[in-house]
Amino acid sequence: MAARNLWDEIPATVPGTAAQRQLGAARYAFRAQTSSVAWWGSFMLLLVTAFCVMMVFVISGESEWTNAILFIILGGGSFLGAIAVPLAARFRPVAWCAVFDRGVVYQYGSQPPIAGAWDEITGCQRHATDLVRNGVKMSTTHSVYVQMPAGNFMVSGDTPGAQEIGSLIANGWAAVQNRIAEEDATARLAELAELLQTGARVEFGPFTVSLAGLEHGGTVLDWKRISEVELMGSTICVVVTGERKPVREPVSSMPDPVLFLTVADAVLRAARQAR
Known part of the structure; x- marks a missing residue:
């Protein structure tokens, strides 16, 4: 088949x-x-409720005619429901x-x-x-x-x-x-590069970028000591040579993580070429 x-x-x-x-x-x-399962579940719940109502009438001592009518209604409803439920689910x-x-x-x-x-x-x-x-x-x-x-x-x-x-x-x-964020970051990179050349510092949440280094928590990390700035899952990691643990910050703490990664990568590559 x-x-x-x-x-x-x-x-x-x-x-x-x-x-x-x-x-x-x-x-x-x-x-x-x-799925007809949910439809059958609703139908069976209604059926059980009707059966309980009928039993109340039986226990209360109603006439045989009343009980017979209830049995007919319940039986007919069950028969019609058994046909209607799968058809309704199908169509x-x-x-x-x-x-x-x-x-x-x-x-x-x-x-x-x-x-x-x-x-x-x-x-x-x-x-x-x-x-x-x-x-x-x-x-x-x-x-x-x-x-x-x-x-x-x-x-x-x-x-x-x-x-x-x-x-x-x-x-x-x-x-x-x-892709849209990367294109926007690339377009803004030239503007930020000119700003950094004047000695200015650009803040990205917990990080501050300058040509002198990457500042975090009051400490300025020289770009020559930084081996990698990357995104790992939902965390931005800065790997520093000689340090056992990288500097970590959640992406949620960054106002524009894509732009930060683009700028940091450009400055890091420029620092490596200047060695």
Whole structure:
């Protein structure tokens, strides 16, 4: 049996919208699958409630006709519910999401698609929620919430596909944000270089950059002693020759970490060439 290809099932409006917006080649498609388990759970809860109400009437000594009517209503409701619940879960509007080289498209049911390039996304948040029962993790629901001028949407599910689509969207948006920040830092580097040449000092949160050295905590580190200024996870590390531990500061303490790393790298390379 051939592997299932979601691109063969996806509505034509999704790739069509991507082509109109010039979002590039398709990379991944995801369809939000509606599980009937939750629908069955709600139905069974309603059924148990109705059964409890019927038992109250039976215990209270109501007439046989009343009990018979309740049995008929409960039995008929159970039969119709057993048919309606899976049908409702099956024919519920389907949510589609597709990732392209330069953006993402989302469509719910027959509503118009929501599309945007990576640089049009104004916010992206990912969440992973574990379903735990009796101390045992049953499943993990992966969700990604996207904000853009065309509209907001959320894709979630407990399948590997939901995790993959969330990673692709978050990584695509983060890559563009980093590129924009790097381009901005490069553009501002020339201005800061002229400022540093005059002997000025530029502050970046806990660090102060000057041609004389990198100041941190009241101590000025000579650029000739610094071997590396790098980003490790969510921490900026300054590796100093002869020191056992690097100087560490969280990225959150920096007003513009990308610009700081760009300036520090440029000054460090200039100091090495001057040796």
